[in-house]
Amino acid sequence: MQNERTTEDVALGLRRRVFEHTIRNNGGYLSQACSAAEQLAWLYNEELKLGDPTLPMIPKPFEGVPAPSNPGYHTGAGYNGPAAPEYDRLFIAPAHYALVAYATLIEVGRMAPEGLEMFNKDGSSVEMIGAEHSPGMEVHNGTLGIGLSTGAGLAYGRKLRGEPGRTWVFMSDGEVQEGQTWEAVAAAQFHGIDNLCAIMDVNDQQCDGAMDSVMAVGDIRRKFIEFGATCVEIDGHDIQAMRDAAKEPHDGKPLIILARTSPYQTMPILEERFPRLHYVRFKSPDERARFNTSIAADLGVDPVEYAH
Incomplete structure (x- = not known):
């Protein structure tokens, strides 16, 4: 499907x-x-080669876990189109980015806006922490650090079958605190899994605060290279830099794009909450009103109407 809007x-x-x-x-x-x-x-609007969605624009309710006795079960991957050999596949590794991923699906015309109204409601497939049945999700990546391994396994299978489609993984920098991430890179290099690409949101934040206050990770670009990846570091708000990074030659190796970003980009009032930025819940009616007014002005929209 084609989307004529700019990224x-x-x-x-x-x-x-x-x-x-x-x-x-x-x-x-x-x-x-x-x-x-x-x-x-950038992934959804430009880079990924995806077919038209195969699931309803308004998400179906949760239909239970996969089992021979549950023929109605589905994954949310249908919002990314069919799993055909020529198409790319995408894994959202940090499942707490689900709200942002759902909003992206809506913006590129793959899910109806009504889907976001179902977010975190009982019986809904539009989970707060994305699961395998959630829109845009194919597997459950809620355990931090398993996403790149999942992508590497799928990409290897696709490579052995001669499928031209790539496997992309969207990651967060908290995942480099997990050993499984490094094992995945080493295995991908060893097996020549060069149809595996990842872009990592390096915002230096995680659920318990700033990355360096939880466990410093050092020079992750150097580590990725030493573990066997081709690794490019860019400004994660620079779309042209992403386009260029995706063209980096990486024969026989996975490609990792480190996208350095700000957790306050376009919403500077969020800096008030540093270092607790993982999930923003307002502490008082006054704070909610201030954030509403400030962010609306920064984003060029009217303040949101809500029940006080």
């Missing part, structure tokens, strides 16, 4: 949706929208 417009649109959702629901993943908007917009 910049998609990034702005998804930030506006996450902002509106957060104000209306008195909480949301604002900093992830700040840091990752350009990356997810």
